[in-house]
Amino acid sequence: MVMTGKTDPLYLLLISVHGLIRGHDLELGRDADTGGQTKYVVDLTRALALREDVERVDLVTRQIIDANISADYGEPVERLQDKARIIRIAAGPDGYFRKEELWDYLDIFADNLLHWLYQQPRMPDILHSHYADAGYVAMRLAHLTGIPLIHTGHSLGRDKRGRLLATGLLNESIEQRYHLSRRIHVEEDVLANAELVITSTHNEIAEQYELYDYYHPERMVVIPPGTDLDQFHAPDGSEINTAIHKSLTRFLNEPEKPMILALSRPDLRKNIATLIEAYGECPKLQRLANLVIVAGCRDDIREMDEGTQSVLTDILLLIDCYDLYGRIAIPKHHNQEDVPVIYRLAALSKGVFVNPALTEPFGLTLLEAAACGLPLVATENGGPVDIVGNCRNGLLIDPLDKQALAEALMALLKDRQQWRTFSENGLINVRRYYSWQAHAEKYMNSIKPLLGQQMPLPKVARSRNSLRYQDRAIFTDIDQSLLGNPEGLLEFARYIRDKRRHVFFGIATGRRLDSALTVLRKHRIPTPDVLLTSLGTEIYYAPHITADMAWARHIDHYWNPGAIRRIMSEMPGLTWQPKNEQSRFKISFYYNPDIAPSPDEINARLRQEEQVVNARLAFGQYFDIVPVRASKGLALRYFSQQWSIPLGRILVAGGSAADEDMMRGNTLAVVVANQHREELAQLDEPERIYFARQPYALGIIEAIEHYDFFNNND
Structure with missing residues (x-):
């Protein structure tokens, strides 16, 4: 590049x-x-x-x-x-x-x-x-x-x-x-x-x-x-006189034997149980070496979280099952400073470091062990493949094959020449391939090639002459939040007119601008100060319904409507919505759940075709695709930044899953009572998401009172 x-x-x-x-x-x-x-x-x-x-x-x-x-x-x-x-x-x-x-x-x-x-x-x-x-x-x-x-x-x-x-x-x-x-x-x-x-x-x-x-x-x-490499290095003999050495040897009948060292979190994926089973079922391995398991720190296992408690309990039960007392060490505590010493103690004993994890994304412990001169036996799944390939200092095994694990450990413990070769290779090649200076x-x-390829979204200077007293905002969807109860709508309209001097009134809707304005006029709803239309792909400001072109340029990133239409036309169960429901940044379909692919399958296909979009199903029958940078929630947060209105002073009213992303986070949200509110039942933030008892517009008024909205200065 x-x-x-x-x-x-x-x-x-x-x-x-x-x-x-x-x-x-x-x-x-x-x-x-x-x-x-x-x-x-x-x-x-x-x-x-x-x-x-x-x-x-x-x-x-x-x-x-x-x-x-x-x-x-x-x-x-x-x-x-x-x-x-x-x-x-x-x-x-x-x-x-x-x-x-x-x-x-x-x-x-x-x-x-x-x-x-x-x-x-x-x-x-x-x-x-x-x-x-x-x-x-x-x-x-x-x-x-x-x-x-x-x-x-x-x-x-x-x-x-x-x-x-x-x-x-x-x-x-x-x-x-x-x-x-x-x-x-x-x-x-x-x-x-x-x-x-x-x-x-x-x-x-x-x-x-x-x-x-x-x-x-x-x-x-x-x-x-x-x-x-200042912390992790070859042993010099001073390790014998340390407190952690005494902590380990108190478990062991023959502490002078080589040490098989496993060091990891007590996590199921680390597969410590299989290691203990491999050791417990192999008397030859027990005669050759002690097993040392450093699995985090603990005071009382009963007070730990469920997953950790389960792993540690299984470890102790396996130790008892195989009667490994005197041959296995599992200390309760160690400090961060003890970790390099533990590796060096294992190296001094001519032992082996083992990582039997089901999968290991990388394996920092493998590098630390290698830097201390410890040969490795490690899972063949993940990062150890590269580490052992570069350092040439160990063996890879199937972590679920207990016999293979035991045989690999015995091979290194018995072959002293191979042990020395792997130890020296690790010391040399960790320094060669794995330094932080080279990483940085x-x-x-x-x-650096990525810099300058994208234009950051600027903060635009806004005139606040006529709106200088407005320090908070109310945004609502139209169809599932505002409409539905004529008496409540009239009361809400009066409420907005009375408070207009102090609050922005905004609409956030999936409708296009023309459709939204038509509905608002029909129901005599006051003209909003700002409209987020077509699922947040377009932003308009009163009084002249001026489009925010900076937002349009911003969301055009990655947008390829021609390719999207081609891909979607090949899928069954999707019918184009009328032209008056489509827009430059919104592609909409009727969705037939009986024959259409699932939303996850549609999204997978779009990704496989390199289309990065925001696509979702609404009300079980409408499937909409918009640019990845566009949504009601993202447009709302853009407004918040542009007009310096804290999210904690924005009340958001919604009534269906289409509103979820603008209700999560720091806004004050209300889920009004309607037939689709169950789509938002999973929202659980009692301080900032309120489930109103009243329907539609009445629910918004209820939330204003619940939050004491006009006295809330978060």
Whole structure:
């Protein structure tokens, strides 16, 4: 790719939502959400901030205020080093939640982060999201700002579901715990919208991303993470006198034997149980070596989350089943500083590091072990393929084949020459292939061609002469929110006229402008100050119904209506709606559920044909396609920024699934009573989403009183 002309130092914004992130004493292994990704994003932030072509790096994560964890995670700003900070943004309740429980708060996170960004001296040059949840947030920001999005998946939902099914878990159980359908849907959207996807290995591209509809390897680049070679290095003998050495040896009858070391989170996917079974069923292996499992930290297993509790309980039951007492060590606690020492102790013992995970997106622990001179036995699924291929320091195994796992461990423990060769190869090649300096260099070379390709959405100076007293807004859909109760509509119209001096009145509708104006005049509804029409693809302002051309230019990104019409014409069960329901940025069909493909299948086909759009089914019978940067919710947030109206002072009324994206987040929302309100029953944010008892326009008035809207100054 050709480099662009941008030469000013860059402002990079990294987003990693879940887990516990801070700049010191990372609690790696505390739970399933505080693992390698946590360390990766902190190390990446530091490495990028050391470069002269970088002005500033902010790592954004969720602010957590919880008496059960350190107060560090509640600090809004933490300085990492010169030019690098951790920024913590509030999202939903204060407490600490596992990542699967955060999905409903991501819109709030995105709204709060966008508000924070607009307060900064400048906008970022790049948004870099980590994992699907951050991908969702960054994608919303990219749609609203035009800033290029790059993404790192770390692990992928489709691959995870396949591996979990292979263990015998039922799909229903997997879905209930991990919400994988929602995650996979977001991953599909992120892949379609990202300008660049950064992976750690070629295996991720060839075997994991290949499972997705929008699979374009030319938009992907392999940049392996680095290793801190000051921390992780060959042993020097001092490790014997450490506290962690004493903590491990107290478990063992013969502590001088080689150590088979497994170090990971207590997570089902890490497959620790299979390792214990392989060891327990092989007396020869037990005679050759001790097994050391470092699986996070714990005080009382009974007080841990369900998933962690289940894994640790299974480990203890297996130890008892195979009567491995005296041959296995499983310490309750270790510090971050202990981890390099544990690797070096294993190397001193002429042991082996083992990673039996069902799949390993990359495998930072493999690099750390190799940097300490430990040979590897690792899963053949994922990142270890590249690591062992580059470092030539270990063996790959099928993680579900207990016999193969035991034989690989015995082969390295018995063949001293092979052990020495693998140990030396690891020490040399980790330094050669996996340094943070090399990572940052390739990272910058990969992102610079993206700069200047997109035009950020400007903030337009607006005249507020006649509207200078309006500091809040009410937006409502027409058909399922406003109309339906004539008496209520008359009362609402009087209400708006009385409050017009203080409030913007806006319409957000799927109708075209002409249709919307006709209905409003017919029902004598006051002319709105702003109309978001055709599902948010067009924005008009009173009194002259002036089109916002900046918004039109912004949403034209990736829009290819000719290709979309060609693709859709080949699908059964879809009939074109009349021309008066179509517009430049809206393609609409009648949908026959008896013969038409499902909405997911239609979206998959569009992605496979490289069409990046926002497509959805409404009321079970209307299928609409608009540009990916357009929706009622995105148009509403654009209005909020342009007119400096905080989202907390915008009341949004909706009555069907078509309104969901403008109701999530920081707006004050009301779901009015009507026949379609069940489509919004999944919304659950009691402080900002109110389910009115009254129907249609009366429900909006009820919500105004519920929120004390005209005295609310959020």
